Each structure stands twice: as C-alpha cells, then as structure tokens.
Amino acid sequence: xxxxxxxxxxxxxxxxxxxxxxxxxxxxxxxxxxxxxxxxxxxxxxxxxxxxxxxxxxxxxxxxxxxxxxxxxxxxxxxxxxxxxxxxxxxxxxxxxxxxxxxxxxxxxxxxxxxxxxxxxxxxxxxxxxxxxxxxxxxxxxxxxxxxxxxxxxxxxxxxxxxxxxxxxxxxxxxxxxxxxxxxxxxxxxxxxxxxxxxxxxxxxxxxxxxxxxxxxxxxxxxxxxxxxxxxxxxxxxxxxxxxxxxxxxxxxxxxxxxxxxxxxxxxxxxxxxxxxxxxxxxxxxxxxxxxxxxxxxxxxxxxxxxxxxxxxxxxxxxxxxxxxxxxxxxxxxxxxxxxxxxxxxxxxxxxxxxxxxxxxxxxxxxxxxxxxxxxxxxxxxxxxxxxxxxxxxxxxxxxxxxxxxxxxxxxxxxxxxxxxxxxxxxxxxxxxxxxxxxxxxxxxxxxxxxxxxxxxxxxxxxxxxxxxxxxxxxxxxxxxxxxxxxxxxx
Amino acid sequence: xxxxxxxxxxxxxxxxxxxxxxxxxxxxxxxxxxxxxxxxxxxxxxxxxxxxxxxxxxxxxxxxxxxxxxxxxxxxxxxxxxxxxxxxxxxxxxxxxxxxxxxxxxxxxxxxxxxxxxxxxxxxxxxxxxxxxxxxxxxxxxxxxxxxxxxxxxxxxxxxxxxxxxxxxxxxxxxxxxxxxxxxxxxxxxxxxxxxxxxxxxxxxxxxxxxxxxxxxxxxxxxxxxxxxxxxxxxxxxxxxxxxxxxxxxxxxxxxxxxxxxxxxxxxxxxxxxxxxxxxxxxxxxxxxxxxxxxxxxxxxxxxxxxxxxxxxxxxxxxxxxxxxxxxxxxxxxxxxxxxxxxxxxxxxxxxxxxxxxxxxxxxxxxxxxxxxxxxxxxxxxxxxxxxxxxxxxxxxxxxxxxxxxxxxxxxxxxxxxxxxxxxxxxxxxxxxxxxxxxxxxxxxxxxxxxxxxxxxxxxxxxxxxxxxxxxxxxxxxxxxxxxxxxxxxxx
Numbered sequence: 001x002x003x004x005x006x007x008x009x010x011x012x013x014x015x016x017x018x019x020x021x022x023x024x025x026x027x028x029x030x031x032x033x034x035x036x037x038x039x040x041x042x043x044x045x046x047x048x049x050x051x052x053x054x055x056x057x058x059x060x061x062x063x064x065x066x067x068x069x070x071x072x073x074x075x076x077x078x079x080x081x082x083x084x085x086x087x088x089x090x091x092x093x094x095x096x097x098x099x100x101x102x103x104x105x106x107x108x109x110x111x112x113x114x115x116x117x118x119x120x121x122x123x124x125x126x127x128x129x130x131x132x133x134x135x136x137x138x139x140x141x142x143x144x145x146x147x148x149x150x151x152x153x154x155x156x157x158x159x160x161x162x163x164x165x166x167x168x169x170x171x172x173x174x175x176x177x178x179x180x181x182x183x184x185x186x187x188x189x190x191x192x193x194x195x196x197x198x199x200x201x202x203x204x205x206x207x208x209x210x211x212x213x214x215x216x217x218x219x220x221x222x223x224x225x226x227x228x229x230x231x232x233x234x235x236x237x238x239x240x241x242x243x244x245x246x247x248x249x250x251x252x253x254x255x256x257x258x259x260x261x262x263x264x265x266x267x268x269x270x271x272x273x274x275x276x277x278x279x280x281x282x283x284x285x286x287x288x289x290x291x292x293x294x295x296x297x298x299x300x301x302x303x304x305x306x307x308x309x310x311x312x313x314x315x316x317x318x319x320x321x322x323x324x325x326x327x328x329x330x331x332x333x334x335x336x337x338x339x340x341x342x343x344x345x346x347x348x349x350x351x352x353x354x355x356x357x358x359x360x361x362x363x364x365x366x367x368x369x370x371x372x373x374x375x376x377x378x379x380x381x382x383x384x385x386x387x388x389x390x391x392x393x394x395x396x397x398x399x400x401x402x403x404x405x406x407x408x409x410x411x412x413x414x415x416x417x418x419x420x421x422x423x424x425x426x427x428x429x430x431x432x433x434x435x436x437x438x439x440x441x442x443x444x445x446x447x448x449x450x451x452x453x454x455x456x457x458x459x460x461x462x463x464x465x466x467x468x469x470x471x472x473x474x475x476x477x478x479x480x481x482x483x484x485x486x487x488x489x490x491x
Numbered sequence: 492x493x494x495x496x497x498x499x500x501x502x503x504x505x506x507x508x509x510x511x512x513x514x515x516x517x518x519x520x521x522x523x524x525x526x527x528x529x530x531x532x533x534x535x536x537x538x539x540x541x542x543x544x545x546x547x548x549x550x551x552x553x554x555x556x557x558x559x560x561x562x563x564x565x566x567x568x569x570x571x572x573x574x575x576x577x578x579x580x581x582x583x584x585x586x587x588x589x590x591x592x593x594x595x596x597x598x599x600x601x602x603x604x605x606x607x608x609x610x611x612x613x614x615x616x617x618x619x620x621x622x623x624x625x626x627x628x629x630x631x632x633x634x635x636x637x638x639x640x641x642x643x644x645x646x647x648x649x650x651x652x653x654x655x656x657x658x659x660x661x662x663x664x665x666x667x668x669x670x671x672x673x674x675x676x677x678x679x680x681x682x683x684x685x686x687x688x689x690x691x692x693x694x695x696x697x698x699x700x701x702x703x704x705x706x707x708x709x710x711x712x713x714x715x716x717x718x719x720x721x722x723x724x725x726x727x728x729x730x731x732x733x734x735x736x737x738x739x740x741x742x743x744x745x746x747x748x749x750x751x752x753x754x755x756x757x758x759x760x761x762x763x764x765x766x767x768x769x770x771x772x773x774x775x776x777x778x779x780x781x782x783x784x785x786x787x788x789x790x791x792x793x794x795x796x797x798x799x800x801x802x803x804x805x806x807x808x809x810x811x812x813x814x815x816x817x818x819x820x821x822x823x824x825x826x827x828x829x830x831x832x833x834x835x836x837x838x839x840x841x842x843x844x845x846x847x848x849x850x851x852x853x854x855x856x857x858x859x860x861x862x863x864x865x866x867x868x869x870x871x872x873x874x875x876x877x878x879x880x881x882x883x884x885x886x887x888x889x890x891x892x893x894x895x896x897x898x899x900x901x902x903x904x905x906x907x908x909x910x911x912x913x914x915x916x917x918x919x920x921x922x923x924x925x926x927x928x929x930x931x932x933x934x935x936x937x938x939x940x941x942x943x944x945x946x947x948x949x950x951x952x953x954x955x956x957x958x959x960x961x962x963x964x965x966x967x968x969x970x971x972x973x974x975x976x977x978x979x980x981x982x983x
Binding site for chain 1 (some may be wrong): 542545546547548549551552553554581583585587590591592593641645771773774775778779780853877
C-alpha cells in the first residue's frame with residue numbers, strides 16, 4: 001500500500017475499521033491532494049476546515065465504537081446538492097453566493113452515516129451539459145489528457161465528480177443524472193457511475209433540472225464502492241412524494257460474483273451509425289466476458305430508441321423552463337437592478353444564466369406554449385411511454401441490458417461547445433434509462449486507441465440495483481481496468 | 492320579451508346578461524396545501540413561510556391530505572362528481588408574489604367535476620345553476636405597494652394557502668342571481684366547514700365573467716372581472732359592466748375579451764389586460780407531484796359524515812314546520828340561524844317562531860351589529876315569548892315590546908318574557924266584562940262618531956283603537972273588534 005489517496009472507498013473503510021490509519025489522517029491526505037488539483041478545476045468550493053472537524057468527530061466515533069457505515073470517508077459533493085451553511089450554486093451565476101439553510105436528504109444521509117465533506121464539485125450549470133463546459137466556474141479538465149497533451153472534457157454534467165474520483169480527490173463523489181450525467185462522465189474518466197431507479201434517492205434539497213428525470217447517485221472507483229455509497233444515499237423521504245417507500249437492501253451483500261443463468265439482453269438498436277469500431281468491439285468483448293461468466297446472451301429489440309433523444313430534449317427543457325422560473329432575483333441569489341419588475345427579471349436572468357441554460361429555457365418554453373404543446377410536449381410524453389413499454393417487453397426475455405455508455409471517448413475541451421446538437425448526441429445511450437426511470441450503471445471496460453477510458457453500460461429493472469451491481473462487478477473483474485491517468489495536474 | 496324580467500333595456504332594444512362565476516374559497520385548514528406553514532389570518536408579514544412556500548432551490552411540495560378531504564367534502568356538498576384520480580398542473584407566470592414562478596393548480600383533470608347548486612331568488616322561486624368543476628390550487632402571496640416610495644414589498648404568508656376554485660356554468664342572468672349563487676355557495680361551504688366564507692379577510696372571492704347578448708342569440712364576448720370581494724360589489728360590478736358592454740355595442744363598438752378590475756370607490760370596472768396581453772400559462776403536469784388518487788371508500792366515508800345541507804334543511808323546515816319556502820330559505824341561509832330557529836321552535840308554534848326570528852331577532856341583531864351567536868335573547872326565551880302569544884297571554888304588538896325589553900336588557904338580566912309581562916302588568920285583558928265596559932264607555936262618549944261609523948263601517952277601527960288605548964293595549968284585539976262591531980250593529 002502506497003498512499004492513503006490510492007485507496008478506494010472499501011479499502012479506506014476497512015483501513016479505518018482496522019485502525020491502520022485515522023479518519024483525520026485519511027482526510028488530511030485528501031485535503032492536500034485536493035489543494036494541489038486546481039488545474040483540474042474539479043472543486044468549486046473546498047471545505048478543508050469543515051472536513052477536518054468532521055474527520056475528528058469520526059475518530060471520536062471510532063474510539064467509542066459508534067462509527068457509521070461511511071465513518072471518516074472523505075467525499076466530494078456535486079454543487080447541485082444543497083448543503084446547510086455551505087455555498088451551493090449549481091455552478092450558476094444566478095445563485096450568487098447562495099448559502100442554503102437546509103441540507104439535502106441525500107447528503108444528510110451521508111453525514112449521518114459518517115462521511116466527511118471535502119468540498120463542492122463543479123458541474124454543468126444546473127446540470128445542463130455533457131462536458132462540464134457550461135459551468136459558470138469554467139470547464140473541468142479530465143485527468144486523462146489527449147494523445148498530444150491536450151485537455152479533454154471529463155463529461156457532464158457531473159464532470160467535477162468524475163474528475164475528482166478519477167484523480168483520487170476523494171474516495172467517492174455524489175452526482176446526479178438526468179439524461180446520463182452520472183454514467184457518461186464515469187465512462188469518460190475510467191470510473192464507475194450508478195444512476196439508481198427514479199425514486200430510489202430523495203430529490204429533496206437537490207437543485208432541480210428536470211424533476212421527472214433527475215436522480216442522485218454515486219461516482220466511485222469500483223462497483224463495490226458504488227454499492228456502499230448507494231446504501232447510504234438511498235432512502236424513502238416523505239418530503240419527496242416521488243421517492244418510493246421501499247426498504248434499502250444491503251447492496252454490497254448482493255456482490256456475489258455469481259451470474260450463472262442470468263439473461264443479458266443486447267438491444268440491436270444501440271448499434272448506431274458511425275459508432276467507432278473500438279466501441280463496437282468493446283461491446284462485443286463485454287458480451288463475451290459475461291457469457292464466459294455463465295450468463296445467457298439474448299438479442300432484444302427496443303424499437304423506439306431512436307425517438308428517445310428528441311423526446312428527452314423536449315421533456316427535460318420543458319420541465320427545466322418551469323423549474324428555473326424561481327430564479328428571479330426576488331428572494332435569493334444574484335439580482336440585477338431594473339427600472340421596473342419586468343426589467344429586473346430580464347436583467348437578472350440575462351446576466352445570471354449561461355447560454356446553454358437560456359437555450360433550454362427557450363426550447364422548453366416553446367414546447368409548452370399554446371399551439372405547440374400537443375405537437376411537442378404531449379407527443380414526447382407518448383414516446384416516453386413507448387420507450388418504457390419497450391423495456392418492459394425486453395425484460396420478459398432478459399434480466400439486464402448491456403450497451404456502450406457513450407458513442408465516443410472523452411473529447412477535447414471546446415470541441416462541441418458551439419454545436420449543441422453534436423453535444424446532445426453524447427446522451428444517445430443513456431437518456432432511455434432516465435425516460436423509463438430505470439437504473440443504469442457504467443463500468444470502465446477498456447481504452448481506445450489513444451489510451452482513453454471507455455465504459456460499458458448495464459441497465460436493470462426498476463429497483464433491480466442489486467442484480468445490476470452484481471453483474472457490474474463481474475464485468476469489472478473481467479475487464480480488470482486498472483489504468484490511472486498521468487498526474488500532469490500536480491506537476 | 493317582457494316575460495323575462497332580467498332583460499336590461501338599451502337604446503336599440505333589450506339585452507340579456509350572461510354570467511359565470513369562479514369562486515375562490517380558502518380551505519379551512521391550519522396548514523397550507525403543500526407545506527406545513529400556518530394559515531392563520533393577520534400574522535406578521537412573512538412569518539408563516541416555509542422553505543417550500545418561498546420556493547428555495549430543491550424544495551418539493553407535499554400534498555396536505557386534510558385539504559384533499561375538504562375538497563372531496565365540498566364536492567359532495569355541491570352534489571358533484573368526485574374524481575378519484577386527478578392531476579396537479581403548473582400554471583406558469585412571473586410575478587413577485589409567486590415565488591415558484593408557477594402556481595400549482597389542476598387544469599385538465601380536477602378533483603371534482605360537474606355538480607349543481609339551487610339558488611333561492613327573492614320572489615321565492617328556485618333556479619338551478621350548473622357547477623362545471625372544483626379544483627385545488629395554491630394561493631399567491633401579496634404585493635404591498637404602499638410601504639415605501641420607490642419599492643414594493645412582498646408578503647408570502649398567503650403563498651401556498653389552499654384554495655378551492657369553484658367554476659360555474661354561464662347559467663346566471665342577473666346580478667341578483669349571481670349574488671344568490673355566491674350566497675348559496677358560501678352557505679354550503681360554511682355548513683360543511685370547508686371554508687369560513689369570510690369575504691373581508693379574502694377567504695372567499697369571485698371572478699365574474701360578464702357578457703351581453705340579444706335574447707336568443709349566441710353568447711357574446713365576455714370580460715372577466717377579477718377578485719371581487721363582497722356580495723354587494725359583485726352586484727355593482729355586474730350592473731356596471733353589463734351597462735358598459737351594452738352602451739359600447741349600441742355605439743357601434745365591439746366588446747374585447749379582457750380581464751378587468753372592479754373599483755369599489757367609483758363602482759366602475761376598468762381594463763387590466765387584453766386578450767393579446769393575456770399570459771400563455773404553459774400548463775403541464777407538475778412532475779414533482781404524483782397524480783392524486785384515492786379510493787371510493789375514502790369518498791364514502793366522507794359522505795357518511797356530511798351534515799344536513801341547506802337544501803335538505805329547507806325541505807325539512809317546509810315539511811315539518813309548515814314554513815313558507817321563503818321563510819325556510821331565509822332561516823337556512825346560515826347554519827347558526829337555522830339552529831337558533833329550531834331551538835326556539837321546540838314545542839311552540841313554529842310559524843310564529845319563524846316570524847319572530849326573522850322579524851324581531853334578525854332585525855334586532857342587525858341594528859345592534861351582533862352575530863346570532865351573541866344574541867342577548869336566547870332561543871328558549873324567544874320560544875317562551877311565542878308561547879305567551881299562542882295562549883293569548885299577550886298580543887303580537889305587546890310581544891314585540893316585550894322582545895325589545897328582553898333584547899335591550901341583555902342576557903345578564905336574564906329576565907324571561909313571563910317575568911317581564913308580570914312585572915310590567917302587560918298581561919292581555921281577556922275579561923270580557925272589563926272589555927265590554929271599556930267599549931261602552933267609548934261609544935257613549937262619542938255619539939257623533941257612532942253615527943259616522945254606522946254610515947261608513949270602516950270607522951269601526953277608530954273605536955277599536957280607542958278601546959285599545961284605554962286598556963293600555965292589553966285588551967285582546969280580536970275580542971275588542973268583535974264587541975265594537977256588535978255594539979255598533981255592524982256585525983250583521
């Protein structure tokens with residue numbers, strides 16, 4: 001064992017439990033590493049004092065035998081989660097220096113279980129983006145660089161979370177996924193990303209993007225870490241009526257390594273045009289790995305897949321256009337003066353929102369407008385229903401689905417930033433799980449020709465996280481992904 | 492066309508007014524529709540605002556089950572279809588007192604559908620008004636423009652308070668019908684206990700849709716008068732708006748679909764915004780809330796608990812107490828009035844009690860500005876007084892005087908009618924000998940009048956009056972009348 005920051009979450013947990021090191025030592029090591037990571041721009045707010053306080057409290061709990069499941073484990077939190085007394089911005093100028101007087105349910109669950117807050121992580125503004133380039137704090141750089149040393153995006157919207165975990169700036173991170181915002185960044189950074197079933201984690205206190213699609217989940221180094229994190233993040237919450245009253249199982253116990261007889265569906269519609277051959281062959285490799293592990297491979301069809309992306313890019317902006325109406329400069333956040341109330345609204349929102357957020361507010365407003373509502377919004381809801389039905393039918397023939405996570409590896413910072421449609425194509429394999437409310441897991445499975453990580457995605461049945469994680473761990477073991485990025489940022 | 496007395500005359504002929512109402516009734520509930528904040532009236536500004544009400548980032552609404560129950564109860568009271576599946580929608584618009592930037596309401600699938608309300612018109616007739624729907628929605632906060640020379644303040648205490656919007660069909664044809672409708676809805680809500688109906692505090696207010704047309708024509712273009720907050724103002728607003736529309740059309744103009752405001756100071760309506768300026772509310776199902784679903788058993792349990800409602804009570808009063816439909820409808824308009832009457836009528840002549848309650852009691856309370864709960868005269872005292880009339884102890888007119896004495900003395904004096912009658916010697920004289928003596932005396936003293944009376948029998952009334960005066964009003968009027976006629980030879 002070399003450094004404390006080389007440990008994954010499970011290893012760190014076990015080390016703390018065996019008193020190999022203290023929570024303050026573990027936290028201190030991470031704080032130092034975070035301090036030296038500014039070139040990545042993963043953290044938008046560092047909370048080292050808070051972290052040390054929490055770590056000291058954890059050490060007391062270890063001493064008196066009251067340690068929680070995540071006791072003393074230092075993590076980063078996406079800046080979409082409201083944290084009591086700690087600035088929360090959703091990486092938007094419009095929230096200004098907003099300090100919530102409340103703690104989101106998911107983060108409260110983590111603190112209750114003993115986790116330690118290292119700071120708040122960068123993300124695309126209001127989680128709208130696939131490259132973390134729409135953040136008001138500027139882009140996050142992927143710890144993996146291009147062949148010529150150029151900076152690459154870490155994916156988005158949870159780009160700070162994925163970069164932080166890949167660069168070991170925390171043993172794990174929280175993230176949120178509305179159309180792929182956990183899984184795509186995980187695939188781009190060689191990390192594990194789990195989007196749980198809609199309703200598994202409470203949305204209370206998480207800045208809303210698209211309420212019917214948003215779901216919190218972890219980005220971690222391993223599948224086991226994701227299982228441990230989800231066990232703490234998940235809960236029924238009476239304050240979120242879309243959360244589901246259902247016991248939280250022991251996800252880690254589900255990692256038996258045994259998938260004999262499991263039926264793995266391969267949806268033919270995910271073989272899209274122009275997919276790089278290395279992704280195609282990685283997918284085949286994944287199929288072979290699971291077959292070797294005893295799974296049965298089944299060809300399935302999800303016939304409405306091609307309509308998923310357009311439907312998603314109507315539903316998500318429509319909800320966002322309404323969810324973001326509260327940022328009006330009246331009660332909190334940044335305000336730009338105006339000659340009257342309408343002028344103040346215009347000035348505040350013009351200055352406070354970035355281009356991508358404005359674009360989606362306009363698209364969403366248009367889709368909900370009189371005369372267009374039926375043609376766009378209602379039609380998109382119908383498509384959503386058909387997509388959910390596709391999955392229901394596919395799951396009559398299989399237990400989980402295996403697909404690529406993304407149609408490409410990480411791309412250069414600035415490449416797609418002026419081309420929204422090209423950017424939206426990043427979500428082509430991930431939005432379906434959000435539209436159907438199903439759990440999705442991205443596992444690092446290989447490298448492309450330039451040495452960049454590629455991920456494979458598993459999609460499970462509703463509340464089938466245990467099975468999903470079990471298969472994910474088998475895939476992870478078979479892939480044996482151990483690559484680490486070169487540490488150019490600390491030089 | 493004269494058969495329809497509701498028509499209003501214009502320079503070019505008669506016009507018919509068509510009215511539909513949207514009543515916003517605040518649900519009687521201690522907490523708001525989607526948050527636990529208090530709804531108490533009159534609190535310090537912004538002292539009853541939860542994180543949800545202030546639309547802080549990441550906050551989510553949670554439906555208040557009690558408000559749902561109240562809406563179902565109201566739906567049943569309006570004899571309406573209760574929908575066991577309904578959907579909350581967002582109505583999107585920007586306003587400083589609307590923190591979320593949208594109001595949570597119900598648009599396509601309301602909790603309550605079609606129902607009917609019977610309204611009692613002043614001529615004693617009954618008209619049926621259709622209710623289109625009742626839906627649940629949040630109230631907005633309040634903008635205060637008079638607190639600072641250059642700034643407006645916002646009070647969010649009302650933000651998120653639960654409202655029921657009750658939408659009528661355009662079935663009303665006069666201001667009087669609209670007023671009767673509001674009174675009836677208010678009575679039903681109060682009977683049910685689902686809204687206190689307090690219009691001064693804004694617990695009940697109405698948007699009035701007004702259009703005019705030639706009798707028999709298609710519906711005209713309507714204007715909506717927003718937020719009228721008294722029954723009197725509803726009448727004034729309709730009268731003014733209908734006249735404005737008739738004058739406009741007769742002068743060659745066209746009514747523009749508009750939202751208008753009623754100004755109680757000058758009794759006029761003025762334009763607020765036109766159709767072109769109307770908001771596109773971009774309604775869509777609120778993704779933070781699941782559809783509202785409950786089973787029929789939930790509805791049935793509430794139905795079992797419903798109190799007797801005004802229409803049923805009225806029918807019972809007519810059947811059991813033999814009251815006229817008018818008296819019955821007056822008495823049932825408020826549950827407390829009906830209860831007062833029933834307590835007073837126990838064991839007494841109910842029609843006489845109704846007369847005294849509607850006449851003396853209501854008049855006395857009105858004059859004194861008292862609510863029925865604070866009446867200085869108890870129902871039992873009223874009943875006893877009516878009993879004294881029935882057994883000829885006092886006459887009607889003496890009874891009125893006795894009532895006034897009881898009312899003025901108030902409940903602390905606590906003197907019942909029989910005590911007052913005894914103390915003041917007001918007992919009716921029924922001793923025929925004494926009455927006869929008094930009659931003889933008056934006849935003997937006025938021979939010229941006797942001659943006149945025999946020529947014009949109506950003059951007999953003068954003699955009755957003189958005898959009543961001579962006996963201090965205590966003589967039985969019927970007995971006096973009979974004797975006078977007999978002595979004057981006019982009874983043949």
